Amino acid sequence: MFERRQPIPIGEAVQKIMQYQLSGETEYINIEESFGRFLSKDLVATCDVPHFDRAPYDGFAVRAIDTQDASQANPVEFEVIDHIGAGMVSNMTVTENQAVRIMTGAIMPEGTDAVVMFEVAKTYEKDGKPFMAIKRSFKKGDNVSFRGEDAKEGEVLVKKGTLINPGIQAMLATFGYKDVPAAKKPIVGLFATGTELLDVGDPLVPGKIRNSNSHMIAAQIERVGGIVHYFGKLPDEFDTCFEAVKNAVNKVDLLITTGGVSVGDFDYLPEIYEKLGAEVLFNKVAMRPGSVTTVASHNGKLLFGLSGNPSACYVGFELFARPILRRMLFSEKPHLRKEQAILEVDFLKANPFTRFVRSSVFIENGRLKVTPSGLDKSNIIMSLAGANSLTILPGGTRGFAAGTEVDVLLLEDQFGSEWPW
Amino acid sequence: MFERRQPIPIGEAVQKIMQYQLSGETEYINIEESFGRFLSKDLVATCDVPHFDRAPYDGFAVRAIDTQDASQANPVEFEVIDHIGAGMVSNMTVTENQAVRIMTGAIMPEGTDAVVMFEVAKTYEKDGKPFMAIKRSFKKGDNVSFRGEDAKEGEVLVKKGTLINPGIQAMLATFGYKDVPAAKKPIVGLFATGTELLDVGDPLVPGKIRNSNSHMIAAQIERVGGIVHYFGKLPDEFDTCFEAVKNAVNKVDLLITTGGVSVGDFDYLPEIYEKLGAEVLFNKVAMRPGSVTTVASHNGKLLFGLSGNPSACYVGFELFARPILRRMLFSEKPHLRKEQAILEVDFLKANPFTRFVRSSVFIENGRLKVTPSGLDKSNIIMSLAGANSLTILPGGTRGFAAGTEVDVLLLEDQFGSEWPW
Numbered sequence: 001m002f003e004r005r006q007p008i009p010i011g012e013a014v015q016k017i018m019q020y021q022l023s024g025e026t027e028y029i030n031i032e033e034s035f036g037r038f039l040s041k042d043l044v045a046t047c048d049v050p051h052f053d054r055a056p057y058d059g060f061a062v063r064a065i066d067t068q069d070a071s072q073a074n075p076v077e078f079e080v081i082d083h084i085g086a087g088m089v090s091n092m093t094v095t096e097n098q099a100v101r102i103m104t105g106a107i108m109p110e111g112t113d114a115v116v117m118f119e120v121a122k123t124y125e126k127d128g129k130p131f132m133a134i135k136r137s138f139k140k141g142d143n144v145s146f147r148g149e150d151a152k153e154g155e156v157l158v159k160k161g162t163l164i165n166p167g168i169q170a171m172l173a174t175f176g177y178k179d180v181p182a183a184k185k186p187i188v189g190l191f192a193t194g195t196e197l198l199d200v201g202d203p204l205v206p207g208k209i210r211n212s213n214s215h216m217i218a219a220q221i222e223r224v225g226g227i228v229h230y231f232g233k234l235p236d237e238f239d240t241c242f243e244a245v246k247n248a249v250n251k252v253d254l255l256i257t258t259g260g261v262s263v264g265d266f267d268y269l270p271e272i273y274e275k276l277g278a279e280v281l282f283n284k285v286a287m288r289p290g291s292v293t294t295v296a297s298h299n300g301k302l303l304f305g306l307s308g309n310p311s312a313c314y315v316g317f318e319l320f321a322r323p324i325l326r327r328m329l330f331s332e333k334p335h336l337r338k339e340q341a342i343l344e345v346d347f348l349k350a351n352p353f354t355r356f357v358r359s360s361v362f363i364e365n366g367r368l369k370v371t372p373s374g375l376d377k378s379n380i381i382m383s384l385a386g387a388n389s390l391t392i393l394p395g396g397t398r399g400f401a402a403g404t405e406v407d408v409l410l411l412e413d414q415f416g417s418e419w420p421w
Numbered sequence: 422m423f424e425r426r427q428p429i430p431i432g433e434a435v436q437k438i439m440q441y442q443l444s445g446e447t448e449y450i451n452i453e454e455s456f457g458r459f460l461s462k463d464l465v466a467t468c469d470v471p472h473f474d475r476a477p478y479d480g481f482a483v484r485a486i487d488t489q490d491a492s493q494a495n496p497v498e499f500e501v502i503d504h505i506g507a508g509m510v511s512n513m514t515v516t517e518n519q520a521v522r523i524m525t526g527a528i529m530p531e532g533t534d535a536v537v538m539f540e541v542a543k544t545y546e547k548d549g550k551p552f553m554a555i556k557r558s559f560k561k562g563d564n565v566s567f568r569g570e571d572a573k574e575g576e577v578l579v580k581k582g583t584l585i586n587p588g589i590q591a592m593l594a595t596f597g598y599k600d601v602p603a604a605k606k607p608i609v610g611l612f613a614t615g616t617e618l619l620d621v622g623d624p625l626v627p628g629k630i631r632n633s634n635s636h637m638i639a640a641q642i643e644r645v646g647g648i649v650h651y652f653g654k655l656p657d658e659f660d661t662c663f664e665a666v667k668n669a670v671n672k673v674d675l676l677i678t679t680g681g682v683s684v685g686d687f688d689y690l691p692e693i694y695e696k697l698g699a700e701v702l703f704n705k706v707a708m709r710p711g712s713v714t715t716v717a718s719h720n721g722k723l724l725f726g727l728s729g730n731p732s733a734c735y736v737g738f739e740l741f742a743r744p745i746l747r748r749m750l751f752s753e754k755p756h757l758r759k760e761q762a763i764l765e766v767d768f769l770k771a772n773p774f775t776r777f778v779r780s781s782v783f784i785e786n787g788r789l790k791v792t793p794s795g796l797d798k799s800n801i802i803m804s805l806a807g808a809n810s811l812t813i814l815p816g817g818t819r820g821f822a823a824g825t826e827v828d829v830l831l832l833e834d835q836f837g838s839e840w841p842w
Contacts (some may be wrong), residue, residue: 087617
């Protein structure tokens with residue numbers, strides 16, 4: 001009954017998973033569906049930006065050479081021979097002492113090389129024709145946005161693996177990416193095991209609780225960028241669980257189970273992995289919560305056996321499943337982002353194992369601070385809702401006083417870490 | 422041609438918008454679709470958690486009174502009369518010197534009031550019946566999780582307006598919220614105006630550019646939590662634009678146009694608002710970029726006329742449209758979150774107007790730092806992609822040296838500010 005398990009360090013456990021080079025795939029999606037997806041190829045400038053010389057202000061396009069003698073004492077006069085807005089092209093060629101009235105963004109007319117802003121031009125009519133005069137000179141290129149000034153064709157502007165935000169969506173549009181190369185969302189299978197589990201719509205009965213882990217993990221899968229394939233809940237019966245896991249594993253990129261992974265009398269996952277012939281990468285990690293997290297490999301697929309305890313389940317997913325999923329989304333920084341923060345409260349209990357405490361990071365006067373939640377029992381429920389981070393309290397320590405600097409892993413961040421361990 | 426506009430302070434402009442009490446609506450959605458949505462009602466505990474006394478560890482459930490004489494010298498023996506896992510209910514009543522083998526999460530059997538962990542129990546058989554013995558005493562309640570210990574029925578656990586994250590999804594499941602009261606996503610209509618605009622799939626032609634603003638704003642609308650209704654792009658022709666805007670306004674909760682709002686010769690939005698009979702809340706704000714942002718009210722709907730310049734368009738949406746949309750999503754902190762950060766680079770240009778510079782906030786040794794992007798022309802394109810914040814550089818200043826503390830508005834944050842101005 002008392003199986004001996006050898007705990008391994010967290011970093012080693014993560015490494016054992018990451019050595020599986022599950023490769024991501026590309027799918028082309030409409031740009032209108034690309035927000036929040038991950039680029040699977042670099043975003044390359046397909047043209048210069050701007051791709052023609054243009055006016056950055058409203059004004060008059062002129063030949064600089066015609067302005068060189070203009071001064072307070074000697075205004076120079078120009079005939080305004082055309083009038084264009086952005087998107088229009090003048091079919092006039094500007095010659096000596098001619099100008100084209102031009103709006104912001106419009107292409108510079110043939111022959112012109114400078115723009116005179118409205119504020120410095122005096123406009124009037126002569127014989128029913130529009131004219132303008134200036135009292136200063138302009139140099140070639142004054143007030144002109146030149147072709148390629150913002151970006152050159154062929155430049156790599158955004159690296160693959162980057163989350164598509166509004167700015168990147170603007171760039172995709174600029175460069176004509178109607179179909180965007182996006183990382184295909186990995187499909188993550190999910191089972192909850194436990195005879196105690198009711199569905200969310202079920203009334204409560206003594207001894208049973210509603211299955212919350214599946215909904216939590218489903219949201220965590222969505223947050224990381226995967227698609228959830230929920231196979232349902234399973235009672236703690238060996239044959240039922242074995243068949244279910246065996247059939248499910250081929251339908252998904254990755255399979256997660258919650259519960260059944262500890263050393264309790266009805267925890268069948270270890271035996272299921274054995275009967276499947278799966279290679280167990282580890283079944284105990286030197287950490288709290290989540291020490292019984294078990295990861296196995298079968299037919300080239302990874303099987304994540306997360307604890308049925310909600311905190312352990314949550315942490316196990318973020319530390320172990322998140323990075324391999326983000327790798328499949330082409331990320332170069334697939335792990336949770338790690339930063340330093342000042343601990344706001346005492347945590348004076350001796351701490352034999354490294355602990356991951358769900359916590360709330362906030363900023364005060366530009367400094368990261370953190371309040372672990374769920375340090376005492378009454379906080380367990382609220383810690384679920386308020387957590388935006390995991391505070392790492394290293395093992396082998398006598399506790400931490402308020403004011404100590406601690407490492408935190410940021411849960412809502414999309415930037416990530418290369419290797420936080 | 423030179424219309425005089427009176428610029429108003431940013432805070433005043435925001436206030437003029439926020440006085441419109443556009444009310445949010447509730448819709449009930451399946452819990453499986455609730456991740457990333459906003460609660461429109463408080464999440465209330467519909468039962469105690471746990472809702473029965475339960476074992477927090479694997480062990481033996483006993484009556485504490487039977488253990489009181491146990492010691493190293495005097496082991497006390499218990500007959501193990503039943504064996505239950507989580508979700509099972511023992512139908513035995515435990516009496517003197519009896520115990521039930523119990524797994525984590527299982528309901529405490531009738532008569533028991535303490536749990537003896539496996540580690541301190543010696544198990545053996547006598548006459549084919551299971552027994553266990555202990556050498557220490559236990560108090561009533563030792564190793565028991567009591568009903569209501571984590572949450573009490575009726576408690577408000579999460580406030581309305583909160584974004585549903587994985588932890589909240591777990592709580593919704595725990596409390597049986599199969600149908601979740603979520604803020605209905607506001608529908609935001611969107612037009613791009615400008616004769617220069619091509620669609621994303623169009624080849625480039627001289628003088629024209631692909632419409633990137635619509636894709637950018639669409640992503641910004643999605644990021645804030647709205648639904649985009651894109652009506653297409655419009656040429657700079659008064660009648661076409663007027664009819665389009667007039668027809669669209671009744672189909673959406675809020676209407677955004679990009680471009681046509683400045684004082685250029687082909688900027689028709691001001692006249693369109695006039696002909697519609699819309700009340701213009703403001704048409705000039707003391708800021709850069711985005712000073713020509715115009716907001717009007719018509720038939721109880723707000724019309725946002727954003728600049729056609731990408732930076733101005735982006736900033737105008739975040740400062741002016743975001744908060745009213747978040748208000749419709751029941752948020753109590755609808756504005757962009759404001760924090761302090763250390764400026765990493767010099768920005769020594771005199772600064773007559775308050776500037777919002779797209780920038781990249783990062784954390785170094787627990788301190789927020791910020792590098793504005795797009796301070797020089799060559800950065801314009803990259804500033805689109807990398808921006809996670811807007812640095813506020815107040816007007817009437819002579820520039821800022823690296824190391825100065827500045828205010829930043831965080832773009833990817835979901836927490837928000839109550840009133841940052």
